[in-house]
Amino acid sequence: MSVKPQTGPKRSTRDRLTRRHLLQGTLGAALGATALGTVGQAAAKPANPRSPRKLLLLFLSGGASQLETFDPKPDSKYGGPFRTISTALPGIRIGELLPHTATVIDRLAVIRSVNTGETSHFRGHYLLQSGRKVPGYPVIGSAVARLLEGPADELPGYVSMRRHHPQAYTDVGDAGFLGPKYEGVKIIDGKPPANIVRPESIDARTASTRERIRRLSDTRFLKDRVPRAIRSYAESYQKAEALMRRRDIFDLERESAADRQRYGEHHFGRNCLLARRLLESGVHCVKVTHHDWDAHFENFHWQRQRCLEFDRTFVTLLDDFRDRGLLEETLIVIVGEMGRTPRINYYGGRDHWGDAWSMAFAGCGIAPGVVLGKTNALGTEVVEGAVDAGDLFHTILAALKLDPKATYNVGGRENPVADPAAKRIAEVLV
Amino acid sequence: MPLRMPRVDPTATKLLREFSYEAPLMSCLVDPTGRWCFAGGRSRRIYVTDLNSGVTESLEDHESWVVTSARWGADDIAVVSPSPEPLPPPPPPPRSLSRSGPATADSKLQQTGAVVVTGDLVGRLIAWDTAGQWPLVRWSIETGHGTLRTVAVSGDGRLVATGGGDGLVRLWSLTDGSPVRELANHTCPVFSTLFHPDGKHLLTGDRGEQTIRQWELETGREVRRFDAQDLSNYKGGTDINYGGVRDIAMTTDGRLLLCCGRNSYAKPGLILQFDWKTGKQVRKQVSTFTNSIFHHLAMHENGFYITAGVGAQTGELWFWKPEQEEKLASLKVSGPAYGLDLHPDGRHLLVAQMGGPRTYGDRGTVGLYEMPPGG
Numbered sequence: 001m002s003v004k005p006q007t008g009p010k011r012s013t014r015d016r017l018t019r020r021h022l023l024q025g026t027l028g029a030a031l032g033a034t035a036l037g038t039v040g041q042a043a044a045k046p047a048n049p050r051s052p053r054k055l056l057l058l059f060l061s062g063g064a065s066q067l068e069t070f071d072p073k074p075d076s077k078y079g080g081p082f083r084t085i086s087t088a089l090p091g092i093r094i095g096e097l098l099p100h101t102a103t104v105i106d107r108l109a110v111i112r113s114v115n116t117g118e119t120s121h122f123r124g125h126y127l128l129q130s131g132r133k134v135p136g137y138p139v140i141g142s143a144v145a146r147l148l149e150g151p152a153d154e155l156p157g158y159v160s161m162r163r164h165h166p167q168a169y170t171d172v173g174d175a176g177f178l179g180p181k182y183e184g185v186k187i188i189d190g191k192p193p194a195n196i197v198r199p200e201s202i203d204a205r206t207a208s209t210r211e212r213i214r215r216l217s218d219t220r221f222l223k224d225r226v227p228r229a230i231r232s233y234a235e236s237y238q239k240a241e242a243l244m245r246r247r248d249i250f251d252l253e254r255e256s257a258a259d260r261q262r263y264g265e266h267h268f269g270r271n272c273l274l275a276r277r278l279l280e281s282g283v284h285c286v287k288v289t290h291h292d293w294d295a296h297f298e299n300f301h302w303q304r305q306r307c308l309e310f311d312r313t314f315v316t317l318l319d320d321f322r323d324r325g326l327l328e329e330t331l332i333v334i335v336g337e338m339g340r341t342p343r344i345n346y347y348g349g350r351d352h353w354g355d356a357w358s359m360a361f362a363g364c365g366i367a368p369g370v371v372l373g374k375t376n377a378l379g380t381e382v383v384e385g386a387v388d389a390g391d392l393f394h395t396i397l398a399a400l401k402l403d404p405k406a407t408y409n410v411g412g413r414e415n416p417v418a419d420p421a422a423k424r425i426a427e428v429l430v
Numbered sequence: 431m432p433l434r435m436p437r438v439d440p441t442a443t444k445l446l447r448e449f450s451y452e453a454p455l456m457s458c459l460v461d462p463t464g465r466w467c468f469a470g471g472r473s474r475r476i477y478v479t480d481l482n483s484g485v486t487e488s489l490e491d492h493e494s495w496v497v498t499s500a501r502w503g504a505d506d507i508a509v510v511s512p513s514p515e516p517l518p519p520p521p522p523p524p525r526s527l528s529r530s531g532p533a534t535a536d537s538k539l540q541q542t543g544a545v546v547v548t549g550d551l552v553g554r555l556i557a558w559d560t561a562g563q564w565p566l567v568r569w570s571i572e573t574g575h576g577t578l579r580t581v582a583v584s585g586d587g588r589l590v591a592t593g594g595g596d597g598l599v600r601l602w603s604l605t606d607g608s609p610v611r612e613l614a615n616h617t618c619p620v621f622s623t624l625f626h627p628d629g630k631h632l633l634t635g636d637r638g639e640q641t642i643r644q645w646e647l648e649t650g651r652e653v654r655r656f657d658a659q660d661l662s663n664y665k666g667g668t669d670i671n672y673g674g675v676r677d678i679a680m681t682t683d684g685r686l687l688l689c690c691g692r693n694s695y696a697k698p699g700l701i702l703q704f705d706w707k708t709g710k711q712v713r714k715q716v717s718t719f720t721n722s723i724f725h726h727l728a729m730h731e732n733g734f735y736i737t738a739g740v741g742a743q744t745g746e747l748w749f750w751k752p753e754q755e756e757k758l759a760s761l762k763v764s765g766p767a768y769g770l771d772l773h774p775d776g777r778h779l780l781v782a783q784m785g786g787p788r789t790y791g792d793r794g795t796v797g798l799y800e801m802p803p804g805g
Contacts, residue, residue: 077453077792081472081495081551081577096552297672300551301619301637304577304595343790344454344472346743346766 053329053364053400054279055144057129057287058272058314060306060336061162061170062121062294063357065350066379067342068095068303070358071112073379078342081300092371097307100315106369107318109361109428113373113382116338116389119352121294124337125172131393131419135176140396142175142182143417144285147402155246155282156239160184161271162289169337170289177410181235184287185243190270192250193240249277259320264313267291272317279330293336296349318362327363331399335359335392342379356382359392365399367430390422398424435731435776439804440749441759443779446514447798448764449484451477455794457496458769458782461560462503462544464510468558468565469769469782470496471794476548476556478565481512481798483519491567494552500590502583502604503774504543507561511775512798523564533569533606540566545604547590549578555592557607569607573600582623582632589647591632593620599634599645613645615652622689624678635675635689642675642689642704656704660714661691677727679735681752686712688752690724690737699724699739703752715755719746726770728779732805734758738770738781745783747799763797777801 065080072095073079084093088106101108118124118133126132129139138146145157162170175182185193198207218234243249252260252273263269268290275286290310295302314334321327339357340350356375362368373385394404397418404418453473460467460481467479476496479486503509533541542561545568549555553575557568575594582591583604590602599613599620618638625632632645635658642656663673676691687704699722703713717724722741729735737748745767749758769782779799784791 077472083493083552300577301595345789346740346784346791 053148053331054283054326055140055285055396055400056275056279056330056332056363057141057285058310058332058334059129059170059287059289060293060310060334061125061289061291063124063336063338063340063352064293064306065295065299065303065340066112066356066358066375067340067350068097068300068307070094070098070110070360071356071375071379073342073375073377076342076378078344078378078380080344082304089369089371095307097304098311100311104315104318105371107322107362108368109366109370109372110358111360111372111385111387111425111428112358112375113385113387114339114357114359114389114392115382115386116354118354118389119338121169121337121352122172124354125169127389128335128337128392130176131390131422138176138178138182139174139184140393141184141285141287142178143397144400144402145175145182145184146178146408147397147406147417148284148400153282153284155242155278156185157284158182158184158287159187159243159275159278159283159285160287160289161187161190161275163267163291164188170291177415178408179235181239183236183239184285185236185239187250187271187274189267190250190252190274192244192247246281249281250274252277262312262316262320264309264316266309266313268309269313269316272313276317276320276324276326279326280324295340296345296351297347299340299344299348299350301348321363330363331365331396332362333359333392333396334361356380361395361399361428363399365401365429367428370428372425372427385427387425388422390419391425394418394422394424395428398429437732437803437805438730438777438801440730440732440734440736440801442804443747443749443759443761443799443801445763445797446512446778446800447484447516449479449486449796449798451486451794451796452488453794454784454786454791455782455796456768456784457499457548458780458796459499459501459546459548459771460773460778460780461546461558461565462501462507462509462774463561464512464774466546466560466565467780467796468496468499468546468548469794469796470499470548470550471768471782471784472791474550479796480520482510482517484516485519487523487564491554491556491570492548492550493554494550496548496550498549498579498581499546500581500583501544501546501774502585502587503545504587507543509774512773512778520563541568541605543587545583545587547581547583547604549573549581549592551577551579553578553594555581555590555602555607557590557604571602571607573602575600577619579619579621580623580634582625584625584647585627585629589625591623591625591634593623593634595619597636599623599632601632601647611650613643613650613652615643616641621674621676622678624680627680627684633678633687635678637674637676638671640673640675640691642678642687654709656687656689656709657711658689658691658702660693660700660702660711661689663692663694663697672723676723676725679727679729680706681735682729682731682733686752688727688729688735690727692723696721698722699737699748701727701737701750713752713755715750715757717746717748717757717760719748719760722746724748725768728770728772730772731776736770736772736779738763738767740766740768743789745781747779747781761799764795766791769796777803 087102130137141158263273341353397404407414455471458469469477544561556570558565577595597616601610622635644654698717701715722739724737745763747761765783765785781797786792
């Protein structure tokens with residue numbers, strides 16, 4: 001498999017969507033299904049020049065409420081109980097649950113006009129990470145791992161962090177047709193992959209012999225078989241092994257107590273701190289899942305609880321990245337799989353809403369201080385600057401200086417890295 | 431303490447009147463004189479209704495949804511029962527019922543022996559004097575809780591207790607709204623408060639750990655903890671705990687501490703009983719009100735108590751006796767019942783309800799129910 005810049009005609013808007021593009025999109029899934037057997041056998045020569053840029057995806061799983069965060073409607077009957085607060089951008093107000101974020105909003109680009117129309121957690125998780133509705137494509141973490149891959153890479157390109165329980169829909173989608181090599185290594189509860197470290201009772205020589213036998217067995221087993229499953233296992237093992245050689249990264253005790261406290265002693269805080277250590281160590285993309293935004297019941301209790309964790313940790317992270325010079329080379333994306341209904345149900349909850357919601361960018365490639373898009377007075381519809389998941393995918397690639405029009409060569413066929421029917425959001429890019 | 435409430439038959443409870451409001455309601459409370467109903471909900475307005483005439487004043491003193499309220503009445507305050515038929519409206523209210531800030535010399539002059547305290551979800555707490563021609567603001571303060579969830583007034587009318595999203599319990603002077611003390615042992619939001627009738631203790635329930643803490647008022651010390659884990663309500667799919675100690679009450683004989691909520695996702699609301707002496711849970715009363723949660727619990731001097739519940743688009747009242755696991759009676763009301771108050775006359779109940787299409791409430795009502803003599 002290889003990646004090369006797309007040389008075909010430029011189609012930058014959905015208005016120019018042609019039958020060919022539609023076929024390409026559909027074909028992608030078919031390719032994904034058929035290409036798995038050949039992925040990895042093709043030459044891996046990235047056509048993109050190596051970018052030093054990194055991606056940190058802060059995924060608000062379950063769907064944060066845009067009305068309690070970036071797009072409050074205090075005068076609407078659906079506005080909810082909370083007030084708005086002024087921000088570092090004159091004239092821009094956000095929900096009072098994000099007081100720290102309000103002070104740094106001039107360093108972000110906020111989009112208030114995401115319209116994916118998707119209200120399923122499972123499909124939403126895939127859509128927002130792959131930029132596609134058609135299954136089989138790699139999520140952004142896997143794509144970035146592939147596109148930024150370099151010969152000196154020691155660690156896996158993509159690491160995904162979440163809590164052990166519940167997994168729910170957080171693991172939906174992954175490397176797709178790129179194959180297991182680009183699957184995200186799962187870090188559960190901030191712990192390094194289990195059962196990799198040599199037990200003390202086994203000496204180094206015995207362990208080495210055991211490993212040699214394991215590899216020989218794999219090779220023999222592969223001779224007469226379709227190699228996918230074995231390769232998947234081997235590559236996953238190797239990636240986990242590489243991470244374990246650097247298990248010092250997971251030792252947050254190496255950080256000062258003050259820093260640990262600033263990030264927060266909760267899952268999200270610890271995972272954000274670990275994310276920084278992973279990115280500093282050479283991982284190209286880290287996804288940190290912040291759980292439990294799915295507030296069908298007593299939304300205002302839960303949005304407050306979630307924002308309490310998110311707000312301070314995020315601003316701590318942003319400052320820390322800036323102070324370390326990491327922000328110049330790291331794109332931070334704050335997004336979930338959907339927003340929440342403007343209407344409030346009888347249980348005080350907000351349900352799933354895909355038609356009008358918000359997300360934010362910060363860091364490299366991003367024009368700071370931009371607030372893009374507008375929803376109507378009730379917050380039910382986008383009235384200005386609608387963007388969808390495909391556009392966000394293009395924008396992430398563009399901010400990382402990766403060519404959204406490049407293609408993967410999968411089994412001899414060219415397949416666009418990003419949906420050709422979508423476009424980058426120029427207003428939020430420098 | 432002598433019984434002031436008449437003998438009533440809760441099993442024959444019936445709807446007398448319903449008052450309509452523009453917002454889905456979450457709380458209601460009758461003032462100590464029995465005349466004024468304070469209702470709040472999904473609106474920044476608080477609605478003050480004259481129960482005799484049905485006239486409502488919609489006031490803008492609060493900054494967010496009014497979800498909690500409490501009252502205190504001096505022993506000599508006369509209680510008026512709601513008129514069975516609407517009476518002529520009272521004279522128009524003064525130009526402004528409202529006034530923000532702490533108590534002033536003027537507001538102290540107007541102070542009466544009948545007070546209502548209302549709290550909203552961004553932390554504003556307002557005390558209203560209610561024995562005059564119209565209720566007037568005594569003081570209005572910012573409690574600093576972030577989200578204010580619960581308020582109670584001490585039996586002697588000296589203290590107001592508040593609890594909320596910051597996990598703190600704060601005590602205030604009812605006279606002027608000045609801070610008295612802060613109690614800080616909860617590690618999660620405080621959802622319920624009750625001054626113990628002995629006048630020496632405060633009880634507070636949380637949402638997260640599902641505990642009830644007993645505080646000594648004089649010292650501010652936590653002296654005991656009740657474990658209400660049966661009100662824990664964890665949903666694994668989203669890792670959200672829907673539980674919590676939603677309300678607390680003491681039986682009139684002082685033997686039992688009661689609390690309510692629900693114990694599992696999509697399961698019925700329930701009540702837990704604790705022996706006051708030993709602190710042990712002695713009984714669990716489980717309703718058959720499907721997919722519900724009991725938000726309020728009102729103790730009647732006759733010895734029974736009432737819970738109001740919210741189900742899937744429905745609301746119900748449940749009547750219980752402490753010693754019986756089975757209910758005395760239950761009654762469907764017109765919508766999800768978030769608020770409940772026992773009228774000081776002991777014969778009427780007020781229920782704050784939501785209404786609207788399908789699963790989304792867009793209006794509210796207060797149902798005035800009568801428990802006829804008997805029992």
